[in-house]
Amino acid sequence: MTTASPRDSFHSRLGFVLAAAGAAIGLGNIWAFPTQAANNGGGAFLVVYLLVTFLLALPALYAEIYIGNQAQTNPVSALANACGKRFKKLGHNAGIIGIIGAMMMLSFYTIVAGWMLAHALAALAELVGLMELSQWLSTSSTLRNVIFTPVFIVVGAAIVHQGVHRGIERWSSRLMPMLLVMLLGLIAYILQQDGAAEGLTLYLVPDFSQVTEPKLIIAAMGQAFFSLAIGVGAMMAYGSYMPKGQSIGKLVLSITLLDTFIAFIAGLLIIPALFVAQHKGLEVFVDGHLIGEGQLIFNILPTLFSSMGTVGLFVSFAFFALLSIAALTSTISSTEVPVAYLVEDKAMTRKRATWLVSGLVFIASLILIAFFEQLFGLVIQLLTTILQPLMALFYFIVVGWLWKRGNQLTDIAILKQHTSLKLLGFYLRFVCPVLLVVVFVNVAFS
DSSP: OOOOOOOOOOOHHHHHHHHHHHHOOIIIIIIIIHHHHTTTTHHHHHHHHHHIIIIHHHHHHHHHHHHHHHHTOHHHHHHHHTTTTTTTTHHHHHHHHHHHEEEHHHHHHHHHHHHHHHHHHHHHHTTTTOOOHHHHHHHHOHHHHHHHHHHHHHHHHHHTTOOOOIIIIHHHHHHHHHHHHHHHHHHHHHTTTTTTHHHHHHSSSOOGGTOOOOOHHHHHHHHHHHHHHTSSSSHHHHHHSSOSSOOHHHHHHHHHHHHEEEEEEHHHHHHHHHHHHHHHOOEETTTTEEEEEEHHHHHHHHHHHHTTTTTHHHHHHHHHHHHHHHHHHHHHHHHHHHHHHHHSOOOOHHHHHHHHHHHHHHHHHHHHHHHHHHHHHHHHIIIIIIIIIHHHHHHHHHIIIIIIIIIITTTTHHHHHHHHHHHHIIIIIIIHHHHHHHHHHHHHHO
């Protein structure tokens, strides 16, 4: 595997865990997970989600980070080297596909992140009496998208171009605790409101008769897999910035536990908030399903916060600022994937690579904005239901079958001495691909 001594890196295990958790923790955890839970049985969904996270998503995360850590280089070179001479081109092409996936994610993620930032500022504008500005900030428009999308791209680029330690690690170590504190503060406030207890009961008391429903299982498996940001190379890139010889299993477990914890407590915020809104007379559910699904966040919750008076405006600002922070940590990790490739394989300076990638993302975002109805949902679907599952399946194949030299999971001598590694290798080689194929087929073609 390729090594490079002057290469930037994380300076602590905690910094790596916070950065990698930040890559995984995004809008999917704080909004998509509670939405899925509310639509699929509440507590029953939570039980299945926890099971499949540790049966499927955690091993996939391990495979991705392990490849990067052993390679000590960007995802394109890492996969090319891991696949050996015979399948080197296949590995290289898979790495390029991962970069395309990261760019796809950035193209729509920065747009949504811009919405979050605009809504946070709308609450501030209303607090100081700028009602017309607040109305404009909280109303969807092409002009608003064109203004706020590049704002988010520039903020992410400004952090990435500082490097792994000075940029990504330092800012992740600041943003992640801030995200957690804000989330816990909002939960404490919402749970005191009338109607919150009903939402809490739905979320925490499982109806075990629903646990075996195929639709619920597929939804939970898909959410568990996608919430850990697997398949676009971000985790592989981050893994490569940790020195070899670290206990990857413990690090991956820490990331998964933190990511799952954030998703769980996000449910403690969003689901009770929906029932608080319902208690106040707002229509939230129709035939047991949320109105507008993901768009509900921009319709019901701002109305709920407005009904709370001045305090509600502070809550609204905190809520959307929280979502902006979650989006930023994910944006940083996705930006690092193509940047690392350009720096290491194309000999670009980090500054030039960062701003080139950011410029390309902005162009892609403008195309999505211009053809929003036709492209926005399609890009998200292609990434999350096709590209990411296939890439994760490829990681399992690489770790279990193609990668020989330098792979502890296929080294017979090492496996004879370590039974746990042998069991892990068997699980990654045989069980995980089958489980992942089931998820892919059911999610992509349901």
